[in-house]
Amino acid sequence: MSAVPTTFLAELGFVLLATQLFAALALRFSLPAVIGELVAGIAIGLIALGFPALSPNVTALRESEALQLLAELGLVFLLFEVGLQLDFAELRLRFLPASAVALVGVIAPFVLVLLLWPVTGLAWSINAFWVCGLTLAATSIGITASVFQSMNLLQTVSAQVVLGAAVLDDILGLLLLACSLPVLLGGAFDLGSVFSVLFKIVLFLGFALLLAPRLFSSYLAPLCQREGKQDDLALGVLLSTYGLALAALGQLAGLAPIIGAFVAGLSLQKEAFPQLERLIAPLRALFAPLFFFGIGLSLDLAAPNFYLAFLLTGIAIVSKLVSGFVCSVLGKEANPWLVGVGMMPRGEVGLVVMAIAASQGLLSEPLYSSLLIAVIASSVIAPLWLIWLVKKSYNLETVIDNHSQ
Numbered sequence: 464m465s466a467v468p469t470t471f472l473a474e475l476g477f478v479l480l481a482t483q484l485f486a487a488l489a490l491r492f493s494l495p496a497v498i499g500e501l502v503a504g505i506a507i508g509l510i511a512l513g514f515p516a517l518s519p520n521v522t523a524l525r526e527s528e529a530l531q532l533l534a535e536l537g538l539v540f541l542l543f544e545v546g547l548q549l550d551f552a553e554l555r556l557r558f559l560p561a562s563a564v565a566l567v568g569v570i571a572p573f574v575l576v577l578l579l580w581p582v583t584g585l586a587w588s589i590n591a592f593w594v595c596g597l598t599l600a601a602t603s604i605g606i607t608a609s610v611f612q613s614m615n616l617l618q619t620v621s622a623q624v625v626l627g628a629a630v631l632d633d634i635l636g637l638l639l640l641a642c643s644l645p646v647l648l649g650g651a652f653d654l655g656s657v658f659s660v661l662f663k664i665v666l667f668l669g670f671a672l673l674l675a676p677r678l679f680s681s682y683l684a685p686l687c688q689r690e691g692k693q694d695d696l697a698l699g700v701l702l703s704t705y706g707l708a709l710a711a712l713g714q715l716a717g718l719a720p721i722i723g724a725f726v727a728g729l730s731l732q733k734e735a736f737p738q739l740e741r742l743i744a745p746l747r748a749l750f751a752p753l754f755f756f757g758i759g760l761s762l763d764l765a766a767p768n769f770y771l772a773f774l775l776t777g778i779a780i781v782s783k784l785v786s787g788f789v790c791s792v793l794g795k796e797a798n799p800w801l802v803g804v805g806m807m808p809r810g811e812v813g814l815v816v817m818a819i820a821a822s823q824g825l826l827s828e829p830l831y832s833s834l835l836i837a838v839i840a841s842s843v844i845a846p847l848w849l850i851w852l853v854k855k856s857y858n859l860e861t862v863i864d865n866h867s868q
Contacts, residue, residue, distance in 0.1 A: 471529050478530065481507065482752035494850060495613035497606065500752045501843055504759020525760055534757050535720065537750025538605045542721040543706035544743050545608045545626070546728020548617050551672070554627055554729065557620065560790050560797060561627030568628065568786035568806050569635045572599035575778045583771055591830060593643055594820040598813035598834055599779050601636040603842065604629035605721060605754065606808040610846045614853055621797040624790065625805035630722055632806070634664055637717050640816060660717045667716035668726065671709050676730040679705055699742035705731075706743070762839045768829040775837035780844065783807045800852050807845035809838040 482500045489499030511521035524530065573596035580592060604626065611622040641660040683705070687697040706727045713723020731739060787803020817834060820826045826834070 470523075471527070474524060474527055474530060475533070478524070478753060478756055479749075482756050486752065495610055495846070496752070497609045497613065497755050497846055498850070500755035501759040501846065504756040505762055505843070506759075508760050508762060521760070525757075530753060531757065533750050534754035537747065537752065538721050538754045539706065539710045539724040540703075540743060540747040541605060541609060541612075541751040541754075543710070543724040543728045544740060544747050545612055545617065546725040547731060547740050547743065548612065549623070549626070549729055551729050553618075554623050557623045557627050557797075560624050560793050562631055563789045563793060564624060564628040564786045564802060564806065565631035565635060567789050568602065568632055568783055569600040569639070571782035571785045572596050572778060575782050579774060579778065583774060585771075585827070585830060588825070590820070590825045591827075594816055594825060595775070595830075595834060597636065597639055597643065597816045598838065599775070599782060599809065600632075600639070601809060601813040601816075602629045602632045602783070602806050603808045604633070604725065606758070606842055606846055607805040607849065608725075609751070609755070610849050610853075611805070614850070616853065621801040621805070624797045624802050626725075628786075628802070628806060630725065633719055633722050636813075637664070641717070663716040664718060667713055667718065667723070671712070671723070671726045672730050675705075675709060675727070676732065680732060693738075695738060695742060698738070702739055702742055703746060758839060758842050762836070762843065768833050771829060772833035772836040772840075775833055776840045776844075779809060779837045779841040780807060783841075798852075798856055801849065801856060804845055804848045804852060807848075808842040813838055 481503045485499035485503035485506070486496035487499070489496055489502070507521060507524070511518045576592055576595045576599065580587065585591070607625055607629070608617075611617050611619075611625070616622050617626075637660055638657055641657045679701075683701055684698065687694045687701055706724050709727035709730075710720040710723040713726065714720045716723075783806040784800075784803035786806055787801070788799040790797040790802050791799045817826065817831065817838075821831050
């Protein structure tokens with residue numbers, strides 16, 4: 464077995480140290496650690512702009528596949544932990560508002576891109592329009608979930624609407640991707656692929672919510688008994704395996720791995736295993752900061768078209784705010800501003816669409832770079848705005864839970 468490269472160990476140590484220092488600084492100002500971790504990435508990127516000699520090192524951090532894999536692993540454990548903290552029965556009660564928020568949140572970006580296309584200065588292209596709309600339609604649940612978790616608000620109606628809508632949003636985004644992928648690749652629309660994706664998603668959700676938790680409780684958890692007592696270390700390993708297995712199955716079904724992990728946590732009986740959250744928290748605390756650092760580091764302020772980036776970022780923000788106000792129309796208890804801002808971060812599905820489109824030459828370099836700026840900027844702006852809204856809405860000076868960091 465070959466040794467782990469020294470360069471990777473140095474990079475990992477540097478990123479973990481930077482995120483912890485900035486997270487501690489954020490907590491000093493009564494902000495969630497995730498804000499410090501995002502700012503850490505942004506700060507390192509800005510330092511490289513001011514000192515060109517450091518640019519190769521920052522580029523190496525941005526392109527490190529090993530760090531990206533660990534960051535994704537951290538996000539999987541974060542969403543697994545969030546799922547463990549929620550009650551599936553309560554989440555089902557929010558299905559109607561969550562469905563409406565998700566549907567409007569997917570439609571609004573397409574409408575806004577279509578209406579504002581004439582002022583982008585770009586030549587009209589149906590493929591470019593579709594890629595922009597689909598990229599800005601997909602919500603990333605990780606950042607918002609981290610903020611709600613750190614502020615002890617996962618049990619609120621607004622948080623549960625956002626989390627439910629984000630899962631449905633991911634499913635809608637995947638169905639749209641299934642519809643558009645053959646066309647983007649130069650083929651024809653294939654209805655069969657859409658039904659295939661939908662069937663796999665339904666099959667996965669049925670297994671993950673109905674069968675998998677019974678297997679865990681009845682057959683796997685008893686294996687962790689040692690002399691009549693529960694071995695927490697063994698249970699922690701088994702729990703991690705369960706979360707990773709369902710994350711992988713979710714990915715095979717076409718969902719993002721973090722959605723699979725979220726469903727895995729949601730499926731387990733918290734009453735029977737009250738220590739589950741405590742067992743998974745160290746893994747989340749170790750790896751999740753890598754993801755948020757990477758988001759901040761990806762914000763390349765040397766974009767070739769700031770006007771276009773600003774316009775697309777505006778679309779990204781407004782389209783999700785519109786979806787949040789669906790709650791007001793439905794007369795639900797959820798705070799429309801919290802829901803709208805909570806749905807604002809963009810993520811995996813959009814980045815996949817951009818990568819495919821770029822490989823097929825469907826996006827110009829200015830449009831690709833500006834769209835990437837919009838995706839990252841929405842993910843940075845959302846948590847800052849969300850924290851301000853939470854403190855205003857709940858009249859709290861500080862609601863940061865240091866234990867959850």
